[in-house]
Amino acid sequence: MxxxxxxxxxxxxxxxxxxxxxxxxxxxxxxxxxxxxxxIGYLIALINNPAVDRLVHKAHWNRKLSAFLCVTLFLAxxxxxxxxxxxxxxxxxxxxxxxxxxxxxxxxEAMDGIYQxxxxxxxxxxxxxxxxxxxxxxGMLDGLITLPEGAIMQILVFLYTLVSxxxxxxLAAGTAVVSAYFFCMDYPRIRSFCLQQVSPKVQAFxxxxxxxxxxxxxxxxxxxxxxxxxxxxELLVGxxxxxxxxxxxxxxxxxxxxxxxxxxxxxxxIPWAAVLFLTGNPMLGxxxxxxxxxxxxxxxxxxxxxxxxxxxxxxxxTLLCIFIGLKLYGLIGMFLVPIAVIxxxxxxxxxxxxxxxxxxx
Numbered sequence: 001m002x003x004x005x006x007x008x009x010x011x012x013x014x015x016x017x018x019x020x021x022x023x024x025x026x027x028x029x030x031x032x033x034x035x036x037x038x039x040i041g042y043l044i045a046l047i048n049n050p051a052v053d054r055l056v057h058k059a060h061w062n063r064k065l066s067a068f069l070c071v072t073l074f075l076a077x078x079x080x081x082x083x084x085x086x087x088x089x090x091x092x093x094x095x096x097x098x099x100x101x102x103x104x105x106x107x108x109e110a111m112d113g114i115y116q117x118x119x120x121x122x123x124x125x126x127x128x129x130x131x132x133x134x135x136x137x138x139g140m141l142d143g144l145i146t147l148p149e150g151a152i153m154q155i156l157v158f159l160y161t162l163v164s165x166x167x168x169x170x171l172a173a174g175t176a177v178v179s180a181y182f183f184c185m186d187y188p189r190i191r192s193f194c195l196q197q198v199s200p201k202v203q204a205f206x207x208x209x210x211x212x213x214x215x216x217x218x219x220x221x222x223x224x225x226x227x228x229x230x231x232x233x234e235l236l237v238g239x240x241x242x243x244x245x246x247x248x249x250x251x252x253x254x255x256x257x258x259x260x261x262x263x264x265x266x267x268x269x270i271p272w273a274a275v276l277f278l279t280g281n282p283m284l285g286x287x288x289x290x291x292x293x294x295x296x297x298x299x300x301x302x303x304x305x306x307x308x309x310x311x312x313x314x315x316x317x318t319l320l321c322i323f324i325g326l327k328l329y330g331l332i333g334m335f336l337v338p339i340a341v342i343x344x345x346x347x348x349x350x351x352x353x354x355x356x357x358x359x360x361x
Contacts, residue, residue: 032332037172041179048074048180049187067184075177092249209343220339228259230302231295235265238291242284258295265295317341 032039048070055066183190195203235251244250258265269292276285318338325337 026328037175038179040176042183044071044074044176044180045183045187048184052184052187064185067187068181071180071184075180089249089252092246095246208347215346220335220342224259227299227302228255230298231255231258231265234295234298235291238287238294242287242291266292269295 325333
């Protein structure tokens with residue numbers, strides 16, 4: 001066979017494999033709502049399995065008792081941390097929500113003050129241009145005045161949807177907890193049964209995929225959680241120094257927004273600073289901008305090192321995967337598509353697959 005035929009064959013095989021991976025990923029995402037409680041249960045069992053194995057082989061405990069104790073302690077720790085965080089957030093959010101009605105009442109007056117300041121800035125412009133700009137600004141401010149009402153309605157709709165979905169959430173959570181116990185108690189048998197259904201070659205490949213996937217997920221989580229923690233601490237110190245009330249909740253909410261791709265802290269801090277300048281509080285606005293600059297500089301220094309070391313993909317490839325995942329599968333795809341590409345990249349680097357030609361170093 002000619003070398004060109006070999007090249008074509010490798011290309012077709014690689015393309016077929018990528019198409020199969022994409023099809024499996026699409027099908028898995030469609031099934032995800034149905035199997036998510038069991039995936040969570042399996043993940044809990046996977047986390048606790050090393051401790052259970054240690055108790056069984058070194059302390060000679062019964063596996064079911066060991067699994068029951070380890071999973072129970074893990075769930076108790078998660079519940080305790082979640083309860084403390086939720087208690088803090090609910091207390092501070094209650095205070096923040098109490099500030100909304102008086103702020104909405106003062107909004108028309110504040111918007112009128114902003115409008116007058118902007119008109120004063122336009123006095124040196126030509127009358128025609130000043131009138132056109134004034135009309136545009138007036139329409140924009142009218143929209144801003146009605147914005148809180150729409151936002152409040154959206155919040156109420158979200159809360160209603162959340163409350164109406166509580167029975168389903170409780171059922172899914174209970175299923176995840178029960179399945180975690182069963183997965184952990186019979187983990188060796190379940191693993192052995194699944195591996196026996198395929199050939200040794202497929203077993204080795206499946207174990208590589210599983211190890212790469214778990215390793216990649218934890219590396220990504222560790223990388224982005226570390227960046228989020230750094231941003232949260234910077235916000236916490238900065239907002240506390242600026243005497244912003246409800247510092248913990250505000251810092252946490254901005255950190256969550258910053259964790260989402262493309263958005264970043266500037267999505268909140270820059271408009272916040274602009275509003276402060278327009279409402280006659282320039283010193284606090286400058287403080288917010290300085291905080292944003294510090295966070296941006298620290299992130300630009302840390303992110304290439306932390307994310308690059310943990311993820312192992314070029315930033316352009318990572319951004320492309322995030323964009324494609326977001327467009328095709330929403331927020332879930334935004335995280336799963338990069339993980340799938342990381343797994344493929346690891347398989348390629350370790351010689352399990354040949355998907356592309358490696359450029360010279």
